[in-house]
Amino acid sequence: MTKKHTVPALPPAEEAARYLENAREILSNKAGKEDGLYKDVKYVKMASGTAYSAALLILDEYLRQKEGLKFTKPSSIEDYTARIRKYDKKLLKLLAAVYDELHIVGYYHGTRSVDTIQTGLKNVKQMLTYI
Known part of the structure; x- marks a missing residue:
């Protein structure tokens, strides 16, 4: 039987920031850039x-804060x-973008x-300011 290594859960804002940083690392370390274009689409898709x-983590936390006990995870x-x-209409515009x-x-x-x-x-990154 093996022990599972569990990482303590981060607060939602920190977890979302971690995802965002991971995306940036994928792009800078693997996607490659030339003439304003990424070289490898596979890594662009991943990032x-x-x-x-x-x-989505940010939006879930935002809704959790606004809706309290009535919160359920959106399905679409x-x-x-x-x-x-x-x-919030500004957050809505960010979501659409x-x-x-x-x-x-x-x-x-x-x-x-x-x-x-x-x-x-x-x-x-701007959405992060909402939570």
Whole structure:
């Protein structure tokens, strides 16, 4: 029988920041840049997914703080947007931007655009200020 090494759970803001830092490390260490484009789409997709996960952690904590005991984890982007819309329009705009930049363009389409991905990462960092 082996012992499982468990890491103490970090507060949500620290965990989201850790995800965001991991995404930056993937991009800087593995994706490679040339002429404003990433060289390896595989790592762009990986980093985009990681950064988008950070955004979802932030949104979950934000909703948890706003809704208290009534909080349940949203099950779709539509659920996130409907619930965030009730509380903060600026955060809603950030969510829409991050969804497009990181989830759709970065993760699904695998853009090579450094500007697009960097804008998405900056938007996630701005979302961190909400929790």
